[in-house]
Amino acid sequence: MFELSAEGKEFVKSELKRYETIESAIIPSLYRVQKENDGWVSDEAIAHLSQLMNIPEARINEVFHFYTMFNKKPVGKYHVQVCCNVACAMAGTREMTDEFLRHFEAEEGEMTRDKKFTFTRVECLGACDKAPMMQINDDYYEDLTTDSAVKLLKDLK
Amino acid sequence: MEIKLLTEHYQDDQYRTLPGYKAKGGYETLSKAFKMKPEEIVNEVKASGLRGRGGAGFPTGMKWSFLPNNGETRYLLCNADEGEPCTFKDRMMMERAPHQLIEGMIISAFAINSPKSYIYIRGEYVYAAKVVKKAIDEAYEAGFLGKNIMGTGFTHDMDIYLGAGAYICGEETGMISSLEGLKGQPKLKPPFPAVQGYLKKPTIVNNVETLAAVKYIIRDGAAAYKKYGSEKSPGTKLFSVAGDVNKPGNYELPLGYKMIDLINNECGGMKNGKKLKAVIPGGTSAPILNAAEVEKATLDYECLAQMGTMLGSGSIVIMDETRCMVDMLKVISHFYHHESCGQCTPCREGTGWLSKLVNGIFEGKAQLKDIDLLCEVANKMKGKTICALSDAAALPVLGIVPKFRDEFEFYIREGYSKIKGKSHGQMHH
DSSP: OOOOOHHHHHHHHHHHHHSSSGGGGHHHHHHHHHHHTTTOOOHHHHHHHHHHHTOOHHHHHHHHHHOTTSOSSOOOSEEEEEEOSHHHHHTTHHHHHHHHHHHTTOOTTSBOTTSOEEEEEESOOSOGGGOSOEEETTEEEOSOOHHHHHHHHHHOO | OOOOSTTTTTTOGGGGSHHHHHHTTTTHHHHHHHTSOHHHHHHHHHHHTOBOTTTTOOBHHHHHHTOOOSSOOOEEEEEEOOOSTTOOHHHHHHHHOHHHHHHHHHHHHHHHTOSEEEEEEOTTOHHHHHHHHHHHHHHHHTTSSBSSGGGSSOOBEEEEEEOOSOGGGGSHHHHHHHHTTSOOOOOOSSSOTTTSOGGGSOEEEEEHHHHHHHHHHHHHOHHHHHTSBOSSSBSEEEEEEEESBSSOEEEEEETTEEHHHIIIIITOSBGGGOOEEEEEESSTTSOOEEHHHHHHOEESHHHHHHTTSOOTTSEEEEEETTOOHHHHHHHHHHHHHHHOOSOSHHHHHHHHHHHHHHHHHHTTOOOTHHHHHHHHHHHHHTTOSSSSHHHHHHHHHHHHHHHTHHHHHHHHHHSSBTTTBSTTOSOOO
């Protein structure tokens, strides 16, 4: 059974008081769960949050499923999100993603066998002057080339 | 030539800290504002002609004056859910000059008599959110936020709220839904947020750049601010330039600046000496301009509207002669299909059909008559939904297809891109 850490529970409790409505705490709480649950949110984590927050599961699920940044299944240690919107696509990120998938024998959106990577194509991340770019977990990596990006990924421990 | 008001100290690493900001005159404008009456500030903003810098271009002072005088708590929401593809001006401002935004917000909050504001930041901007939160904490510590600010009796609290990946939350009522802990679906207007917004209370939603500009309007006065730009589009504007130029980046320019000068001067011209083919001004929702139109375009609300497109968020994508327009439309249509919130049928179904029809060209399933069908679907999506996402999906189709129809016909007839050639083979996902 998933359960938040003591600090995690404290965090959720303080978020419940932080905004004008308790429902506003759903998004920050889902982020917290994701952080403590290897990057994704499971059904049992939703049930746990529901109890902790005293908000119906259906209500939390509604928010959970609307936003793309909440992962619905396990992701690798490094979630590699490659921007494939206009400016980055022009700079070759679609071909770059193909190369990632080939090089790391990965399927898009699925964890690699060693659970190290999940590669996802995403929409504009707002760093278009530095295209091609990608986001690995919370951090942006900009002005890439396919070679520099593959090397960067290979060097991740 | 760039006019640096909002971007003057972007290169100063200390400017994001309170001491660094104060060293450059930070929070002095707040003192000045507190010596004015709130309605004087509103009138100054009205007189400046400032228009919303997020995309819609609605006059800011007029928006503020829609607030009802019914004694209800008023909220100020800063729209930092910068999601319009190829826009990155607000992120840079939050990262480099967070106090400038905060000062502009406190002045604005004082003007509209609001005790509470939120900065709604898109979830992907983790770093920007950290910088802004730290700056808010500094402002509290220095007494610029909280109870009885600078002994004026004015109380204002400010917080950030992080989104979680939904373009639609950049729409003001979608943002309000999201902040309320709901799915980020837009609400029917009227009532407009100024009358009934966050928690059904009067709410003003302004873009990051708009609120920062308020500081400069109060610092220098409306008359000084209006010296920049054109009569109907006064002031400076941040432009995010991306694509096939030598120096992409953010540029602050007086409105009315020539688009071609931005490309050739500030941006250092076309990359690799290639020929200019087209420009998407104002974010991907804005209809495309071909090279001949770019020569004539000036960067202001009126000129671009007259040319059938829009200034929008101020993002500008430059495309050279090697760009295949069928491919570009495929990327754009996929985006809107992905981001439709699903609430209104014309948008939910229409964005799917647009994407499917364009993809059909790459899959070799399309017929020539599908080009007209594409435009027909787009036309039927306009003005029929709660928010503007449906129009935002339709407009790029209605810009790109008629202007580059030959490329669509060629692709359907020959099975490969007229621009990229046969060797390029099938395109990507």
